[in-house]
Amino acid sequence: MKIHEFQAKELLLAAGAPVPRGIVVSSPAEAVKAFDQIGRPVVLKAQIHAGGRGKGRFKDSGKDFGGVKYIKNRDEVGTVAEVIFKYPLVTKQTGAQGQKVSKVLVQDAADIAREIYLGMVVDRAVGLPVVMACAEGGVEIEEVAARSPEKILKVAVDPNAGLQPFQARRLAFELDFKGDEVPRAEKIMHALARVFLDKDCSLAEINPLVVTPKGEVLALDAKMTFDDNALFRHPDIEALRDENEEDAAELRAARSGLSFISLTGNIGCLVNGAGLAMSTMDIIQYHGGSPANFLDVGGGANKDQVTEALRILLADQRVKAVLINIFGGIMKCDIIAAAVIAAFKEVKPRVPFVVRLEGTNVAEGRKMLEDSGLNLTPATDLTDAAKKVVAAAKECLHRPG
Ligand code: ADP
Numbered sequence: 001m002k003i004h005e006f007q008a009k010e011l012l013l014a015a016g017a018p019v020p021r022g023i024v025v026s027s028p029a030e031a032v033k034a035f036d037q038i039g040r041p042v043v044l045k046a047q048i049h050a051g052g053r054g055k056g057r058f059k060d061s062g063k064d065f066g067g068v069k070y071i072k073n074r075d076e077v078g079t080v081a082e083v084i085f086k087y088p089l090v091t092k093q094t095g096a097q098g099q100k101v102s103k104v105l106v107q108d109a110a111d112i113a114r115e116i117y118l119g120m121v122v123d124r125a126v127g128l129p130v131v132m133a134c135a136e137g138g139v140e141i142e143e144v145a146a147r148s149p150e151k152i153l154k155v156a157v158d159p160n161a162g163l164q165p166f167q168a169r170r171l172a173f174e175l176d177f178k179g180d181e182v183p184r185a186e187k188i189m190h191a192l193a194r195v196f197l198d199k200d201c202s203l204a205e206i207n208p209l210v211v212t213p214k215g216e217v218l219a220l221d222a223k224m225t226f227d228d229n230a231l232f233r234h235p236d237i238e239a240l241r242d243e244n245e246e247d248a249a250e251l252r253a254a255r256s257g258l259s260f261i262s263l264t265g266n267i268g269c270l271v272n273g274a275g276l277a278m279s280t281m282d283i284i285q286y287h288g289g290s291p292a293n294f295l296d297v298g299g300g301a302n303k304d305q306v307t308e309a310l311r312i313l314l315a316d317q318r319v320k321a322v323l324i325n326i327f328g329g330i331m332k333c334d335i336i337a338a339a340v341i342a343a344f345k346e347v348k349p350r351v352p353f354v355v356r357l358e359g360t361n362v363a364e365g366r367k368m369l370e371d372s373g374l375n376l377t378p379a380t381d382l383t384d385a386a387k388k389v390v391a392a393a394k395e396c397l398h399r400p401g
């Protein structure tokens, strides 16, 4: 789960990291009021979960500013805020349709001498959380990381002990902080590591961490992603969820206990078990197709879940064919066949379906599907299933109308 910049900053502030003063608003009129309250030049920052806002643009607005706009004069606040609230913001991470903005952070504009990158992720290779830092932070960090990966400093952190003072100090020196800046930077590193570890983040990022000409050190931007499997022990974080920012199909699936991820292809997949779902996606790609989603109905899916899963799959207009790939282990094939038949009676399928069943009671399951009279193409094994569904999707694409 992701949260907004202003929420991430509140967590950092509570952990002892200084952030610029900011007020969250929901309309242009409120933005003007916030400007007056701050009483200095501000930056209007569109609150969306996607990154790259500064370099983004508002779709069809004809304006040449993005989701982070410096404003000096009161007159400008209302007109700029109107654009932000009216047009979807398109960034590298939103996709071409962009993301509607419903909250704007009116933030005290900082004087910036230097921009630094500071982040923390779980590094699977090391098996530990790792603090990453780069003296060349800011909006070009992806380019720096691609061009000169050696400039990214990495420090592994023991999750029980936390970030150690000597580790923070070493990073502060390597990042070229001077004098009073050193303890200020260390304090922010400790705050970031504290929030990351205490709240079960999978990513926490301050980019940029800025040094002002007076030597203050501030977290100017903040991004956080939390481990969904740990959210049950952080109701305070769960409360920060903004459903407007989440994929509607994924939300709907989560409510029915289905693991669903939207992808960009045209073959819908209904599979039981995450490992089988992964190999299903692989084999579809291998045979020249492209999955529209990852959908794991789990080990004990019932009729209602299968019905809801089919509804979700078929609601996606890009889906041109569906592969149901079930291994009857915990769940027996005849039970899943009954669920599929029942689901089909409720959800009228508009695209071809290929079904591969294997496992306990497979003969009974296959016979039930055969006898049902439903328009399902049976497959004998994974390869057969993948070839058939890829062919069905292609045919559907080429059919006129
Ligand atoms: P994003 O990473 O989504 O583009 P940021 O908050 O990092 O958004 O903003 C992009 C850039 O805008 C920053 O690198 C910084 O140069 C500038 N910026 C952001 N907030 C402020 C601020 N409060 N004062 C001055 N400049 C800012």
Ligand code: MG
Pocket (backbone or CB within 6 Å): 138, 207, 208, 221, 222
């Ligand atoms: Mg940023």
